[in-house]
Amino acid sequence: MFLSTSEHGVDAKNRVSVPAGYREAVRNDPCEGIYVFPHFDGPYLEGGGEHFVQQYRLDIARLPRYDQLRKDLEEAVLGGIRRLDFDSTGRVTLPREFIEHAGIDGRCAFVGCDGHFQIWNAQTQADRLGDIRARLSRRLQDPAEAARLGGGADLQTLMGNSETLSALLKGEKL
Amino acid sequence: MFLSTSEHGVDAKNRVSVPAGYREAVRNDPCEGIYVFPHFDGPYLEGGGEHFVQQYRLDIARLPRYDQLRKDLEEAVLGGIRRLDFDSTGRVTLPREFIEHAGIDGRCAFVGCDGHFQIWNAQTQADRLGDIRARLSRRLQDPAEAARLGGGADLQTLMGNSETLSALLKGEKL
DNA sequence: TTGTTTCCCATAAATACCCATGCTATCCCA
DNA sequence: TGGGATAGCATGGGTATTTATGGGAAACAA
Structure with missing residues (x-):
């Protein structure tokens, strides 16, 4: 599964190397790539492998057909997901709107969260970490x-x- | 399946390119095209492949023969569906009444929702997405x-x- | 005709594919 | 233990292919 945080450069073509450990985690998936969408909860992307998408599909399918929450999720999550295929060296190309949503400029951070991972602007993520630790400690x-x-x-x-x-x-x- | 959102231009002949990924999703269908109808729930079109139509037929067939809901669905959904065939470059031509229903003027957005997709006026969809994300985050x-x-x-x-x-x-x- | 639809070709932009380089951690052997 | 060889990873850039889109000619209907 997806663990640990690592920072990578995003080049002029919006390509970024996916951490080798993450690629390993999706090695047995039917397709060579990851699924990613701009998260509704903040300026970051969320992604994962086949299992990650299935989980969302399942969660959504369990809601009543015309439930507002369901419709919102369909549009924001399923409608936002894109499959990003690895090139021969394990990179993916981030769509422009993803880069804008996460405010990525040059460097980004992959944060592994077991079944999924997040992609942040590197600096934003670094700043957040301090706050998160403090909050956890307090809580x-x-x-x-x-x-x-x-x-x-x-x-x-x-x-x-x-x-x-x-x-x-x-x-x-x- | 249909995933991700993408925006496309609608030209003077009402032609619009269907996203390549969507064409891929219906590649194995018996016919080279998509099924679309003006949705009763708002100013947008809903569409999909062979499987999408079958799902509606099934849902409707399960209702009692003279049920008002059934009759309405038959007329609004089955009666509204049109098959739009791809041209050699993967475009379809939107019927005039579809364009009017969705208020499409120049640009439209395809929103993939797994088993089906929606087609919106591009600007309307962009505005809605912001609201949806905010609502989801809050909820x-x-x-x-x-x-x-x-x-x-x-x-x-x-x-x-x-x-x-x-x-x-x-x-x-x- | 006149307007509409279908088919075909042209082009530009976006994307995928390929090969090359530099870095670093690891291994191996003196 | 030190230093060079090695393998895996991250990254840079050029080229080919696909995709989106514009416009014109041919077929069709009113």
Whole structure:
């Protein structure tokens, strides 16, 4: 999966090398490339492999057909997604509107988030990181917030407490 | 499937290039073209390939024979659909009434929504996108709304990502 | 005719493809 | 342990191909 952050240059043709580890993560996908869209939540792009798109399609398909949230997601997410194919050296070309949305000028940062990744203007991302760390530090001092993060139960405990997991372990289907 | 948004010019003969990726998506259909109709939900057209039409036929066929909803859908959807064939360079000619319905003047935007796509007046679509993003961003800050969209990772996802968990769920011991 | 549609060709811009270079971390052997 | 060889990665730039789009000739309908 997608892990770690790395910074890359974006050349005059809007090409950028996708981190080798990310390419490795999508090696078994049917197509040689990544799916990316301008995120609605801020000046950054979100992307991933086949599985990443499937997850959005699934989430959207679960909503009622004429639900406003569904229609919005279809247009903003599915309508925004573009498949970016790797060239022979593992680069992709960013569409101009993506570059504008993320305010990328020369350098960008890939931030791995397990099942997906983000692409930021390199400087913006670097600045954000400090704020994010400070916020986390502050928030997790609140026991209630800390508890949301797993509450201290490890897998063993979960297995003992969860009927679903127990069922699974007995070979039943979800 | 149909993904991504792209803007194209509509010339004096009402011709417009269908995005290459969309043509690719219907390559295996029996006919060289797309099916389009003026949507009842707003000033835009909706279209797709063979599969798109079949889906509507199925949905409608499932309704009782003399149901008003069925009759309306038959007339508005099935009656509105036209097959637009590609010319040798991948363009289609939009019927006059389609152009009027969508208020297209010079430029239009194709918005891919997975199984189908929409065609908007380019400016209208650009303006809407800003609103949609803002609405989504706002809505998904509400934990209740966010939860509708899948919430935390489900077990299947976790299983796909973690060898340890997969092993666990298959009954192996830690 | 006159207006409309279909087919064909021309061109410009955007995109994909190819090969070359420099950097760095790693390995191997003295 | 040091230093050169090596492999993988990031990056630069030239060329070919595809795509979008404009316009004209031929076929068709009113």
